[in-house]
Amino acid sequence: MASQIHIDSLLQKCNSLIHMKQLQAHLITTGKFQFHPSRTKLLELFSISPSGDLSFAGKLFRQIQNPSTNDYNAVLRGLAQSSEPTQAILWYRSMLRYLQKIDALTCSFALKGCARALAFSEATQLHSQLLRFGFDADVLLVTTLLxxxxxxxxxxxxxxxFDEMPQRDIASWNAMISGLxxxxxxxxxxDLFNRxxxxxxxxxEVTVLGALSACSQLGALKQGEIVHGYVxxxxxDVNVIVCNAVIDMYAKCGFVDKAYSVFSSMSCRKSLITxxxxxxxxxxxxxxxxxxxxxDGMFLDGTCPDAVSYLAALCACNHAGLVDEGVRLFDSMKVSGVKLNVKHxxxxxxxxxxxxxxxxxxxIINSMPVSPDVVFWQSLLGASKTYGNVEMAETASRKLVEMGSNSCGDFVLLSNVYAAQQRWKDVGRVREAMVNSDVRKVxxxxxxxxxxKMHKFINADQSHPNSKxxxxxxxxxxxRIKAYGYIAETNLVLHDIGDEDKENVLNYHSEKLAVAYGLISTVDGTPIQVIKNLRICVDCHAFMKIISKIYNREIIVRDRARFHRFKDGVCSCRDYW
Incomplete structure (x- = not known):
C-alpha cells in the first residue's frame, strides 16, 4: 500500500517530460511497470499532459505485455484531442480487431475524435456499436454522439x-442548441432554448452563448434582450466570453448604442476580443x-491591438467613407510592425x-507582396459597376475567369455594368456564359x-399567410412614393423587357416585402428591422429612404456587409456603401 501511495504521489508531482520518463524508468527497473495500476495514469500523462509526448506514449504502450482497456483508453484519449484526431478512429478499430473489451469511455473518446475530424460515416458506425454494446443509456456518451x-x-x-434520449443533462441541451x-x-x-x-x-454560460449566437444570426432583438436579461x-455577465456575445448580439441586431452600453459597464476585465x-x-x-x-482607447487601456483590431478599424473607414483616414491607418501599419495580411x-x-x-x-492589387485572391478582383468589379467603368470591369472579370472563379455575383456585376450602358448583346453573352457554366444566382x-417571431421572405414571395x-x-x-420623386432603378434588371415589367421585378424584392409586412403588423412609429442575406440594391436603398419619411418609421436593414438605418428620408450610410 505504501508503495502505491508513493507512486501516486510521484504521479501528481510530474510536471515535465523528464519527470515522467524518470518515473517510467523507476517502474521498469523495479519490475512494477507490467503490473502496477499506476501505469495507466502514466500513459495518460504522456498522452494528454501539456508537457507530455503522445508519440512516446505510443512507444510506452507497446512495451505493455497485456494492455488493459484503461491502457488503450489512455492513448485513445490523447489521440482524440491531438492534431491528428483520425488516428483515434484507427486506434479504436485496432481495439476491435484485437478483441479488446470496449467500454463507454472508449466510445466517448473515439466519438470525440470523430467530432474533431468531422468523420460522419465513422460516427454512424460507432452509433450502431454503442447500441450493440448497450451504452445508449449513458447520457454523456449519447451527448457526445449528438x-x-x-x-x-x-x-x-x-x-x-436528442429526442430519443431517455434522460438528458445540461450538456445535452447545450450541444443541441449550439449545434443548431x-x-x-x-x-x-x-425554440429549443425556450423549450x-x-x-x-x-x-x-454555454447555453446562453448558443442562444445569443442564434439571435445574432437572425437579428432577433427582442429575443436577444430576453436572453441578456437572463444573463x-x-x-x-461576470464571464467575459458571455459579455462579448451580448455585445456582438446587439451589434448584429443594429443597436450599437446598446452594445456600447454593455461594453462600457462590464465588471470583468475586457479581453482583446471584447x-x-x-x-x-x-x-x-x-x-x-x-x-x-x-x-486609440485600446492603447490607453494597456491592450495591444492585433491584426484583427486594425482590420476592423479599416472596415470602419471603408463603411464610413473615411478614405484618407483609412489610407493613413494602412500606411501606419506598415511602419508599426503589424503583420499585414491579405484581408488588410x-x-x-x-x-x-x-x-x-x-x-x-x-x-495596390498589382503591387502586393502576396498573390491577390478572387475577392480583390470582385471588389474592383463591384466598384467598376458603381462608377460605370466598363474597361476596368472587363479587366477584373478577365482576371476572375483566369482564376477559375465561378461565382454568380461575378457574372451579375458584369451584366449590371453592361445593362447600365444598355449593351444588351453583352448582357446576353454574360447570361449565356452563366448558363453554360451552370451558374445560378443566389x-x-x-x-x-x-x-x-421571425418571418422570412424571398423575392416575389407569396407563401406568407398575410401575402394578400x-x-x-x-x-x-x-x-405614394412616386409623389416623392421615386423612379425605379430599372437598369438593375438584367432582362431585356419593358420598363413596367422591370418595375414589377424590383417592387417585390424580399426586403420590400418584409418592410410592407412590418408596416401592417406594428403600430405607427415602431421601428422596422430587416435582416438580408445579400447586399441591398440601389433601388431598395432609395425605396427605404422615402418610406421612412412617408410613414415616419425608422427602418434598420442589415445586409451582408453592414447596417443601414433609414430615418426621415436619410440613411446612416450617407449613400456610401
Whole structure:
C-alpha cells in the first residue's frame, strides 16, 4: 500500500517530460511497470499532459505485455484531442480487431475524435456499436454522439438522437442548441432554448452563448434582450466570453448604442476580443470615427491591438467613407510592425474602389507582396459597376475567369455594368456564359421579427399567410412614393423587357416585402428591422429612404456587409456603401 501511495504521489508531482520518463524508468527497473495500476495514469500523462509526448506514449504502450482497456483508453484519449484526431478512429478499430473489451469511455473518446475530424460515416458506425454494446443509456456518451452529428452538419440525425434520449443533462441541451445555432438553423436553436426553460432547466454560460449566437444570426432583438436579461439576473455577465456575445448580439441586431452600453459597464476585465468586437460593431454601423477612437482607447487601456483590431478599424473607414483616414491607418501599419495580411490589403482596395479611386486600387492589387485572391478582383468589379467603368470591369472579370472563379455575383456585376450602358448583346453573352457554366444566382431573402417571431421572405414571395395584405400594402406604397420623386432603378434588371415589367421585378424584392409586412403588423412609429442575406440594391436603398419619411418609421436593414438605418428620408450610410 505504501508503495502505491508513493507512486501516486510521484504521479501528481510530474510536471515535465523528464519527470515522467524518470518515473517510467523507476517502474521498469523495479519490475512494477507490467503490473502496477499506476501505469495507466502514466500513459495518460504522456498522452494528454501539456508537457507530455503522445508519440512516446505510443512507444510506452507497446512495451505493455497485456494492455488493459484503461491502457488503450489512455492513448485513445490523447489521440482524440491531438492534431491528428483520425488516428483515434484507427486506434479504436485496432481495439476491435484485437478483441479488446470496449467500454463507454472508449466510445466517448473515439466519438470525440470523430467530432474533431468531422468523420460522419465513422460516427454512424460507432452509433450502431454503442447500441450493440448497450451504452445508449449513458447520457454523456449519447451527448457526445449528438455533438458529432451536429458538428458534421447532420442536424436531423442530431435532433433524432436528442429526442430519443431517455434522460438528458445540461450538456445535452447545450450541444443541441449550439449545434443548431452553428448549423444555420438559429430559429430552431431559439425554440429549443425556450423549450429548455419551460421544462425547468436552468441555462448556463454555454447555453446562453448558443442562444445569443442564434439571435445574432437572425437579428432577433427582442429575443436577444430576453436572453441578456437572463444573463444579468443570473450574474452570468461576470464571464467575459458571455459579455462579448451580448455585445456582438446587439451589434448584429443594429443597436450599437446598446452594445456600447454593455461594453462600457462590464465588471470583468475586457479581453482583446471584447475590444475587437466593439470596434467591428461601430464599423458595421458606419460609425468610423468612434471605431478609430476605440482603437486609440485600446492603447490607453494597456491592450495591444492585433491584426484583427486594425482590420476592423479599416472596415470602419471603408463603411464610413473615411478614405484618407483609412489610407493613413494602412500606411501606419506598415511602419508599426503589424503583420499585414491579405484581408488588410483587400479592405484598402475596397476602400479606394468605393471612393472611385479605381486606378489606385488596381495599382495596390498589382503591387502586393502576396498573390491577390478572387475577392480583390470582385471588389474592383463591384466598384467598376458603381462608377460605370466598363474597361476596368472587363479587366477584373478577365482576371476572375483566369482564376477559375465561378461565382454568380461575378457574372451579375458584369451584366449590371453592361445593362447600365444598355449593351444588351453583352448582357446576353454574360447570361449565356452563366448558363453554360451552370451558374445560378443566389436567391435573396430577408427576415423581420414581429412579436418575437421571425418571418422570412424571398423575392416575389407569396407563401406568407398575410401575402394578400402585404402586396396590397406594396401597391399603396408604390403609389405614394412616386409623389416623392421615386423612379425605379430599372437598369438593375438584367432582362431585356419593358420598363413596367422591370418595375414589377424590383417592387417585390424580399426586403420590400418584409418592410410592407412590418408596416401592417406594428403600430405607427415602431421601428422596422430587416435582416438580408445579400447586399441591398440601389433601388431598395432609395425605396427605404422615402418610406421612412412617408410613414415616419425608422427602418434598420442589415445586409451582408453592414447596417443601414433609414430615418426621415436619410440613411446612416450617407449613400456610401
Amino acid at each position: 455533438d458529432v452529428y451536429a458538428k458534421t452538419g447532420y442536424l436531423d440525425d442530431a435532433t433524432k438522437v 445555432a452553428q448549423g444555420s438553423r438559429p430559429n430552431e436553436a431559439l 429548455m426553460k419551460e421544462e425547468g432547466w436552468k441555462p448556463n 444579468v439576473d443570473e450574474k452570468l 475590444w475587437n468586437t466593439m470596434i467591428m460593431a461601430f464599423a458595421m454601423n458606419g460609425d468610423g470615427y468612434k471605431a478609430l477612437d476605440l482603437l 490589403y483587400g479592405s484598402v482596395v475596397d476602400l479606394l474602389g468605393r471612393a472611385g479611386r479605381l486606378k489606385e486600387a488596381y495599382d 436567391p435573396g431573402f430577408s427576415y423581420t421579427e414581429i412579436d418575437c 395584405e402585404i402586396y396590397a400594402k406594396l401597391d399603396e406604397i408604390k403609389f
